[in-house]
Amino acid sequence: MKKVLVFVLILAITVTAAFASGSGESADSGKKTITIGAESWEINKLFLEQAAAEFEAAHPDVDVEIVTIADQTKLANYILDWGRGTTDVDLVFLDGGIFSVEYAAKDLIYDFEKDLDFFADFPKSNFTPGSLETGFINDGQYCLPAIYEVYGISINKAMFEEAGLLDENGNPLPIKTWDEFYDAAEKLTKKDSNGTATQVGASIQFGNNLHIILGSAIYAQFGDAYAEDGITYNVDNDYIRNMIGTWQKGIQNGYISQSTFVDNAGGRNGFKAGQIAMCFEAAGRWMEAIDTIGTENLALIPIPGDFGGTVCFGCQMVIPRASENADIVCQFIKEAIYGEYVQVNAFSEYGKMSVIQKYFDEALEGTPIWNGIADSMSKARPLKEYEESQKFLNGLNQIFQGGLVSTTTTPADMVDQILDLSASIRK
C-alpha cells in the first residue's frame, strides 16, 4: 500500500513538473510563443492586445502572450533573472529609459543596432527626429521607443478668457518668461473672501518627473540642458535662480498648486476637474481633459524660454539577452508596434506621440491643438539618463518640496543643493 502511495506521489510530481516547465515552443504543433511584459496603462494606451492579434494573424506560427507588470519594482527582479540567464519575458516595456540604465550597465539587454542589426531593413530615417535618441543609453541603442512624449503646458482656454489672457483671435497670449508665467498664474487664480483658492493658476510636476521639468525648462532657454561638462544640469546661473524664485513665490502665494508633492497625478487631476488653469507636465495631458473641459476649451503652449525647445522621453522597449526569441520580437516591433494601428491611435486617442514620421504627420493632421507647440516639438531632445537617475530624482524631490515652501531657503540655496546632489551621484 505504502509503495503504491509513494509511486502515485512521484508520478503526480513528475507530471506536474512536466506541465509546469514551459518553453518558447507551444504545446501544439511547434508554435513559437513570445511573451511581452508591460504595465496595464501601456497595454491599454499602446493597444498591445490589438497589436498582438494583428501579428498573430499575419504569422500563424507565432503566439503573442502579454503579461501585466504590476509596477516598476518588478523590474528589479528582472535584473536577478536575466543575470542568471533566464527570463519569462521576451520583450519588456519600460516607463522611460531611466529604468534600463541598470540593465545596460550589466549588459543584460541587447543593443538593437550592434547586436540585432535592427535598422538594416528598418532605416533610422523612418523615425521622428529625436525619438530614437530617447532610447540611446550608455552609448548604445539598448532601448527602442514605442511612443514618445514631450513636455509642454496644457491650458484651460475658458479660464484664460475670463482672466483676459486670450488675444482677439481667441488664442492664448504668449508666455515667454517665467515672470510672465507667474503673472498669468496670479491672474488665473481665484480666491474667496477668506483668501482660500477656489481656482489655482498653475500646476508643475514636482513629483515623479521633476528632472524632466527642470531639464526641459533649462533646454527651453539655452537649447542645451547641460553645463560645460556636458553632464551636469545647467542650473548655476541667474536665469534658473530667477525661475526657481518665481516657482517658490507662486507656491507660497497659492498661485501654483503643490499637489504633485505627494500625488503624481494631483496636477493633472486638478486640471481635468477644471480647478487648475495651466498644467506643466507631459503635453498629452490635455487629451485626458477632453471629456470634462471640452476640446474647444483646451490648448497647448510652449515652455517659457528664448530657445523654445522641449524635452522628449519615450516609453521604451528592451529585449533581454536571455530571450531566445529576439528575432521574432524584432519582427513584432517592426510590424505591430511600429504599425499604423498602434502608432496613429496611441497619438490621436491618448496623446502618446508616434515615433514613426509618416504616422506622426498623419495623426497630427487630426489633432491641430498640437500645433500650439509644433516649434518646440521640432526641437525636442531627450535628457541623458544618469546611472543613479532614481537617486537624482529623489534628491531633486526633496530639494524642491522642501525649498519651495520654505521662507528661509533661497533659490540660490536650492541651486547649490542641486549642484551638491549632482556631484554626489554616479552618472
Add this chain to the structure above:
Amino acid sequence: MRMLSRNHIMQNTISSRRKSKERWGRIFVLPTCIVLFVFVVYPVCYTFILAFSRYNFAFDRSMTFIGVQNFIDMFKDNQFLTALRNTLEFTLYMFVILIVLSLAIALLLFNKKKNSWFFRISIFMPIVVPASLICILFSFMLADNFGIINKFLLDIGLSRFTHNWLTDAETAKWCVIIVEVWGKVGFCTILFLSGLQNISSDLFEAAELDGAIGWKKLFYIIIPNIRETFVVVGIWAILQCLKLFVTPNVLTNGGPANSTLVMYQNIYNTAFNYFDMGYAAAQAFILTALVMIFSMLNMKIGKKEA
C-alpha cells in the same frame, strides 16, 4: 525463560513502532523545516552577510566585505536619520493613540449590550479593506484641489479651514497617523474586548459593592486584569507602527520633502530603486533591532506591573 523472551519481543515491537513513528514524524516535519530554512534562516544569514558588504546588484559584479562601514555611513546619511526620526515619532504617537482609543472603544462596546454586534462589525470593518485601497480613498478625500474634505468645507462656508492636508509637512504626518489608526484600531479593540470579557463578573460586582466605580473601576479593577491583553496588543501595535510602510508610501509617497518617510520605505527604496542591497540590509538590521528592543521593553513593563 519463556516469559523473558516474550517480554523481550514485546519491548522490541514497541521500540520498533516508536522508531517508525519517529521516522514518520521527522518526515512530516521536514517540509516545514525546509520552508523555514529557505525562507527564514537562509535569507536572514544572507542579509547579515550583505549588511557588512558593499553590493549594488545593478552595478557591482560581486559583494565586497567592508566591515561596519554601512552602519557608519547610515548615521551620516540625512535621509536615513530623517526616516529613523519619523519612524520613532510615528511609533510614539500611533502607539499611544491606538492603545488609548481602542481601550476606550472596547470599554464602550463592553458596556453596550443592545445592538453591540453592529458596532463591533463597524469597528472591525477597516481591517478587511486592503490598506492600499484605504490610502487611495483617503488621498482622494484629502487632495488639495479636488478633495471632498476641502470641497465640503468650501460648500458649507468654512473655507478658512480648508488646507493642503497632504502637502503640508505637519498635517501630512497627522494624516498618515489618522489613516493608520483608523485602519488598525478595530483589531486592537477586539483584542481588548476579549480581555474584558474574560474578567469575572463577580469581580465587578464585588468592586462595585466596595465603591469602585468610574475611574477607580478602570484603574484598580479593569486595567490590572487585562494586563496580558495589554502586552499582546502592545507588541502587535509596536510591530505595526515600526513596520509602517503602505500608508506613507501610497498616501504621501514619503513626502512632502521626506516628512513622512519611514524606515521600511527607505529600506525598500534603497534596495529596489537604488539596488544598494548591502546598505539596505544594514538598515534592515537596525529596524529589526528596534522592533526587538521595543517589544522586550513592552514585555518587561507588562511583567513588572504583574
